[in-house]
């Protein structure tokens with residue numbers, strides 16, 4: 001049923017009647033009902049309980065008129081299948097207790113068993129049952145961003161250790177990319193089988209690389225991942241990154257269905273650099289979403305107008321919703337998209 005949804009038809013490049021809308025991090029801390037659940041459960045316990053994870057996924061759909069749900073999980077919990085030990089620390093964020101420090105550490109990673117992640121598949125199944133025609137998006141971290149967390153061990157900064165690792169140990173780096181490609185492929189397939197209507201790949205930290213390093217250390221494995229995914233999946237793929245406005249042209253060789261861009265570029269410029277085939281997603285600054293309503297309404301309308309001119313367009317943020325965002329602002333942005341987003 002979700003195959004006929006506005007979001008999925010847009011992702012497939014079909015002509016649609018309106019611009020679809022969803023928000024990155026729509027399931028999370030800006031909602032009091034999420035914070036209430038979090039007060040009584042650890043982050044990992046929420047993710048690993050299919051009933052709780054589906055409940056969190058559905059929370060924003062109960063409040064807002066959204067065109068899609070994104071399954072509640074994190075990009076990091078799948079790394080536990082490789083023997084990475086991690087937790088989410090209150091007020092600090094994710095922490096990895098056994099980061100990769102030496103080239104040999106890559107060889108010590110466990111062979112992944114995807115059934116260890118079946119809680120997310122079960123959560124997707126539960127959401128699909130409730131939502132019917134509204135699509136549930138699955139997701140994964142992209143190999144580079146996952147590698148950066150595995151090497152840095154937690155909160156990311158200038159990625160010094162990650163870059164030094166890739167320069168010093170190109171073989172081990174490549175070995176790590178291959179291990180992640182295999183994991184992500186199995187994970188995405190599991191999510192599709194559970195009913196996910198599209199898969200978004202989060203490469204949030206790609207913009208910290210210079211173009212030359214992106215091209216030599218990241219792009220080949222990203223392309224390999226996409227071609228492996230294409231072989232087994234039939235749902236559309238979205239690639240998200242931030243800080244990459246200066247190298248969008250490089251992505252034109254990445255054969256995903258949609259590219260999610262941040263606010264550092266205009267949709268028009270992104271369209272010119274990416275070509276007319278790919279679907280564009282984005283790109284409101286999350287700070288604007290959290291700010292004065294008049295300015296938010298004006299900028300949302302402007303982005304929607306530009307998105308419609310570009311065509312093949314999904315309204316979203318350039319990065320995740322900030323925790324202090326007023327709900328009335330989210331409501332307002334959605335109303336502006338619904339009102340001005342008709343083709």
Ligand code: CP3
Nearest residue numbers: 024025026027028070071072073074075093094202204320
């Ligand atoms: O609503 C949704 O988007 C679905 C769930 C989701 C989460 N994380 C839940 C979460 C998704 C898609 C993610 C992706 C994710 N996780 C990314 C890529 C997107 C991005 O924001 O760049 C990254 C880099 C992570 C890693 C991560 N997880 C960090 C750095 C943090 C701490 C900082 C923060 O924003 O809280 C997390 C924790 C996290 N993941 C929370 C949520 C709701 C907050 C946890 C809490 O309740 O304390």
